[in-house]
Amino acid sequence: MNFKKRLPKLRMTVQLSAMVLIALGILYGLPFAKGAFIIAAIFMGPVFCGWVCHFGAMQDILAKIGRYLKIKSRFLPERIRLLMMPLRYILLAVTLLTSASFILNIFTFDPRSNFESFLLGNSIAYFGWAVIAAFLGLSLFHDRPFCSTLCIEGAKYGALSLVRPLTIVRNADACVQCGKCDASCPMQIDISHNDAVQSPQCIDCMNCISACPKNDALSFSLKQKKKKPATLVASLLIVAALFVSSLGSFTASTDMTVSLADTVSGTEDITSGDASGVLDGVYTGTGTGYRGNITINVTVEDELITEVALVSSSDDSRWLNRAYSTVVSEILSEQTAGVDTASGATYSSVGIEEAVANALIDAGSTVAEAIESDLPAASEHTHGKGRSF
Ligand code: SF4
Ligand code: SF4
Structure with a gap:
């Protein structure tokens, strides 16, 4: 079996190991972990979402259970997907631009924060369990329902990846347009009609590469096509602003x-x-x-x-x-x-x-x-x- 076919198992192993490290309070306590995920997002996309996040892993596990139970994974209709997709970026902008108290309560409804709290041994309110159950239940029928629509953390990594030089690159000469990559993408990205994945929705899961029947049609490599200057400047400004604000959420100052x-x-x-x-x-x-x-x-x-x-x-x-x-x-x-x-x-x-x-x-x-x-x-x-x- 070649390496790309082994990727899903390798990814699940990394995800489960990361979950154990989070539960033990080790991973996020590492001094350079947060910085590493942010730098990785800028250069190669949201590795955190595809390989590390505990709630991303849980949604993937429930998706696997769904397939095991012969439940068909469904994509959102395109119009609804386009309506839902901006939500997490709007939430991210609101949380960064305002300091109103109600923003803090957004995180009370966040299943990712609630699940992390559970992993860390804290008890969580009934409502916390309800949102976790709702999104994990949805994962049986639709891949990554929380990541694709509401996760603010994922939106941050996605927006940081706007200028990533390393991404999923399609070799049009080798591609046979079978659409298997599109069908395997949990974030409903159109891969087969583009030269490279530019979407901030990509979570670096590598499912598309594993699903591709041709050996050299898809690769994780440097993209050749450059962005238009105006798009590049706008993307750089977003990435710079997010990078600076991310620095502020690193480990607390000890001078208090x-x-x-x-x-x-x-x-x-x-x-x-x-x-x-x-x-x-x-x-x-x-x-x-x-x-x-x-x-x-x-x-x-x-x-x-x-x-x-x-x-x-x-x-x-x-x-x-x-x-x-x-x-x-x-x-x-x-x-x-x-x-x-x-x-x-x-x-x-x-x-x-x-x-x-x-x-x-x-x-x-x-x-x-x-x-x-x-x-x-x-x-x-x-x-x-x-x-x-
Ligand atoms: S989008 Fe959010 S919940 Fe999903 S993997 Fe990324 S950080 Fe985790
Ligand atoms: S484009 Fe490929 S790597 Fe990105 S989310 Fe879709 S399947 Fe995963």
Whole structure:
């Protein structure tokens, strides 16, 4: 059997391995993983979607089960496909261009984020299970229903791939126009009538190459045809803007410090809370955020919490910043770790509160001990949680 026929099995093996690494909290914790997927998308397309994404893999598994059950895979009628296709790019633009709270709630409805949350061992709300079940159920009848229409993450990688030099290239001399590549494409891309795949919908799954009966008709190689100058400039601008915004969602800055003086004008009216009986000093505590541990240094002076500084966290900066700016100010002004969580960033909020409480418990606070046991589990909240990159 030649290599291209082995590609589907190889891809499924990589997808399942990636899912295990995600569940163990290893893959996204690797320092260069996010950057590597972004750079790969710019040069060779959304490798992440075709080979790594846990929810993409789940949709592929359900599609295989559908074929096993003899359920015929159906394509969307062309008119409906054209109507649905822009949706995920519109959602991506809205999330990048606005900071309204309701945008955060989009991610509560996102089956990919919900499934990742489940993999990471967090409990998810009934509604989260419902959206996962709906899209996995649809996958029995139609390939990648979520990826092709609503996934914001996939839209980002797709848009980053607009200038990719490496893509699926068709050799018109060898192609016999059998259409098997088109029929195998989960994203309904017209491959057989083009010299190269230019669509941002392509997920680099390589199904088209495996399905092609001719050995040299399709290849993953450098495309020869250049874009028109105006299209190229527009594509470059989109890619540059997305690249810069993606950098912002990398691992959170470790330089996040809020002091009591930043949050209240004078300390005369502040009474001691969780730091009662704690000696002056800097104490370190750890809590569990969305993607793992959040470590924080807490400074205590005269039995008051006077400074809270982030040491490390793997949570996405967008959500961590949101939680940090709200929760830490409250902790300082209320002098307790038991404050309300930030809407839309519940997991990061609870992680911060836990870390502060644990730092104070280690310092000998009995008040913080009681507070820590009362802290809510992030999953008890119904609103959004940090999304993945
Ligand atoms: S489109 Fe979204 S859900 Fe689909 S594979 Fe890509 S990131 Fe995953
Ligand atoms: S064009 Fe080929 S590689 Fe791209 S999504 Fe379709 S089948 Fe997969």
